Amino acid sequence: MIPHAPILAIVLPLFAAFLMPxxxxxxxxxxxxxxxxxxxxxxxxxxxxIVVSMLPVVWGExxxxxxxxxxxxxxxxxxxxxxxxxxxxxxxxxxxxxxxxYSFVCMERDTxxxxxxxxxxxxxxxxxxxxxxxxxxxLYVFFEIMCISxxxxxxxxxxxxxxxxxxxxxxxxxxxxxxxxxxxALLYGMVGSLNxxxxxxxxxxxxxxxxxxxxxxxxxxxxxxxxxxxxxMWQPDAYQAAPSAVAALFxxxxxxIGIYAMVRVVYTLFGAFAIGIMLxxxxxxxxxLGALMALTQRDLKRLLAYSCISQIGYVLLGIGLGTVLGVQxxxxxxxxxxxxxxxxxxxxxxxxxRVGTSNMDRLGGLWKNMPVTAMLFGVGALAISGVxxxxxxASKWTIYxxxxxxxxxxxxxxxxxxxxxxxxxxxxxxxxxFLGQRPTHLKNxxxxxxxxxxxIVLLAALCVIFGVLxxxxxxxxxxxxxxxxxxxxxxxxxxxxx
Amino acid sequence: xxxxxxxxxxLVALGLYCLLLKRNLIKIIIGLAVLTDGIHLFLISLGYRxxxxxxxxxxxxxxxxxxFAARAVDPIPQALVLTSIVINICIVAFALSLAIYSYRHYxxxxxxxxxxxxx
Numbered sequence: 001m002i003p004h005a006p007i008l009a010i011v012l013p014l015f016a017a018f019l020m021p022x023x024x025x026x027x028x029x030x031x032x033x034x035x036x037x038x039x040x041x042x043x044x045x046x047x048x049x050i051v052v053s054m055l056p057v058v059w060g061e062x063x064x065x066x067x068x069x070x071x072x073x074x075x076x077x078x079x080x081x082x083x084x085x086x087x088x089x090x091x092x093x094x095x096x097x098x099x100x101x102y103s104f105v106c107m108e109r110d111t112x113x114x115x116x117x118x119x120x121x122x123x124x125x126x127x128x129x130x131x132x133x134x135x136x137x138x139l140y141v142f143f144e145i146m147c148i149s150x151x152x153x154x155x156x157x158x159x160x161x162x163x164x165x166x167x168x169x170x171x172x173x174x175x176x177x178x179x180x181x182x183x184x185a186l187l188y189g190m191v192g193s194l195n196x197x198x199x200x201x202x203x204x205x206x207x208x209x210x211x212x213x214x215x216x217x218x219x220x221x222x223x224x225x226x227x228x229x230x231x232x233m234w235q236p237d238a239y240q241a242a243p244s245a246v247a248a249l250f251x252x253x254x255x256x257i258g259i260y261a262m263v264r265v266v267y268t269l270f271g272a273f274a275i276g277i278m279l280x281x282x283x284x285x286x287x288x289l290g291a292l293m294a295l296t297q298r299d300l301k302r303l304l305a306y307s308c309i310s311q312i313g314y315v316l317l318g319i320g321l322g323t324v325l326g327v328q329x330x331x332x333x334x335x336x337x338x339x340x341x342x343x344x345x346x347x348x349x350x351x352x353x354r355v356g357t358s359n360m361d362r363l364g365g366l367w368k369n370m371p372v373t374a375m376l377f378g379v380g381a382l383a384i385s386g387v388x389x390x391x392x393x394a395s396k397w398t399i400y401x402x403x404x405x406x407x408x409x410x411x412x413x414x415x416x417x418x419x420x421x422x423x424x425x426x427x428x429x430x431x432x433x434f435l436g437q438r439p440t441h442l443k444n445x446x447x448x449x450x451x452x453x454x455x456i457v458l459l460a461a462l463c464v465i466f467g468v469l470x471x472x473x474x475x476x477x478x479x480x481x482x483x484x485x486x487x488x489x490x491x492x493x494x495x496x497x498x
Numbered sequence: 499x500x501x502x503x504x505x506x507x508x509l510v511a512l513g514l515y516c517l518l519l520k521r522n523l524i525k526i527i528i529g530l531a532v533l534t535d536g537i538h539l540f541l542i543s544l545g546y547r548x549x550x551x552x553x554x555x556x557x558x559x560x561x562x563x564x565x566f567a568a569r570a571v572d573p574i575p576q577a578l579v580l581t582s583i584v585i586n587i588c589i590v591a592f593a594l595s596l597a598i599y600s601y602r603h604y605x606x607x608x609x610x611x612x613x614x615x616x617x
Contacts, residue, residue: 137578137581141581141585144585144589148585148588148589148592151592151596152592155596155599158599159603160603160604160614161614161615163596163599163600163603164600164603164604164612164613164614164615165615166596167523167593167596167597167600167609167612168609168612170589170592170593170596171517171526171530171593171609174530174589174593175517175530175533178530178533178534178537181534181537181582182510182537182540184578185537185540185541185544185575185578188541188544188574188575188578189544194574237615237616240615241615
């Protein structure tokens with residue numbers, strides 16, 4: 001492990017974010033082309049190395065506790081990293097690295113790229129902070145950093161679409177974050193601590209009726225961030241209007257962080273495994289509604305956004321079941337969803353880059369122009385629908401089996417039907433974009449640029465690898481699942497038996 | 499006595515009412531600010547102590563730490579509120595700038611009219 005890796009993982013993107021305009025100005029003075037982009041890629045790769053360097057320690061059954069300023073918890077702020085934290089951090093760092101590489105070409109026609117990269121790195125810093133911190137107020141602050149930067153990135157192009165989407169997103173999401181703040185205030189009033197482990201230790205002594213209000217506030221707040229169904233209305237607009245690279249980052253990384261915050265607070269902090277069944281039921285509704293809405297969409301990015309809602313439903317279902325297999329399946333699906341949803345958004349971005357629209361009515365027959373992209377889209381579509389031998393099958397299968405084992409065969413049946421629906425709307429998308437009649441004005445469309453294709457190919461390869469070797473995926477997920485189910489271990493590791 | 503808690507919850511309720519029922523972006527943003535200010539009042543009241551002293555340990559306090567702890571106000575809520583105020587300023591400023599842009603694009607501040615994306 002790199003010394004001080006936990007704090008470096010948060011500080012590095014924060015510094016990189018504010019160095020970005022400086023690099024931009026210097027590069028313009030010296031006439032160096034693309035210095036800013038290369039700097040961003042270098043920074044994000046270093047970040048990935050830092051995060052991955054923590055893997056061996058944490059996988060060795062150890063919980064990393066990094067005390068800021070040397071203050072003992074529960075007095076000081078600490079970063080506590082167990083299997084779950086690191087699992088999420090690796091997803092976030094990996095997806096961000098690919099998105100930054102992808103932005104190199106995808107965003108080259110936009111102006112104001114200094115601000116774009118600054119905001120991108122601020123989101124990364126926020127996500128890392130949420131993923132690694134062991135302090136609930138710290139989590140809130142980093143969550144806000146992430147949210148505010150994402151409102152700004154949705155509005156980045158300042159066209160009417162982006163403004164409309166951003167303002168909806170901002171109002172709904174700030175309502176959610178203020179609920180989280182109120183929840184934290186109530187917890188502090190009850191227990192007088194902000195350390196997650198300390199709170200988790202003290203909360204069982206409080207009466208249940210008092211705990212239920214902050215729990216409801218937290219579930220609502222994080223539910224808005226992950227677009228759980230009654231709270232999902234901002235999400236399709238935001239994903240459709242955001243630049244494709246940003247939408248890819250949101251669907252892969254930000255949604256993962258939302259799920260992480262939700263399960264960390266509900267399962268570790270409150271120890272509320274009993275409301276898991278409610279999460280599973282909400283997940284079911286989310287899955288059904290997302291899939292049904294996706295069927296009727298004509299815009300590719302909007303379709304992907306609804307399908308993102310639907311896939312998050314699977315994750316919630318698996319995690320909500322609360323059994324070992326269910327949590328494993330849910331987290332594995334979270335991992336897979338980050339892989340193929342990012343990839344599909346990148347493909348949508350590639351189509352927009354080459355054709356200029358993502359409206360499926362105006363596309364068609366593109367496989368002659370972009371055979372590689374068409375094939376990759378096919379891989380993504382099959383993976384997300386849970387067709388073997390791709391990774392979606394492995395995680396969905398785990399969730400199905402977990403549903404039956406937990407005595408909820410109805411959940412499994414509905415999940416299976418939704419899987420078929422997923423295949424239906426992705427085949428529809430595949431058909432109307434890459435097959436069928438090609439409009440004459442699309443005759444000269446070229447294949448996706450190589451630099452843009454590289455992250456997509458990498459993600460597609462991961463889809464196949466985890467599909468052929470599902471055991472490898474389960475091995476990656478197991479430390480996270482064990483950490484999630486073992487809140488006692490987390491508490492004693494952070495508080496050191498105090 | 500517990501007046502500030504009642505006021506805080508009233509502010510939260512008022513803010514929520516504004517956010518959910520008003521049909522003007524500016525009023526919605528004001529509602530958001532009022533809502534968070536209610537939460538801030540709630541937080542700061544948690545640490546309040548009538549006649550308390552600032553929680554700064556100086557020379558003569560060191561000899562009487564338990565007496566100091568009995569008289570000092572809780573500093574943590576103040577730190578939290580300070581942080582949260584800064585965050586809230588960012589959100590309100592950003593929301594207002596978005597409201598300006600949306601007025602330029604749509605000619606209205608009615609959020610229910612901002613629905614071109616759905617078509």
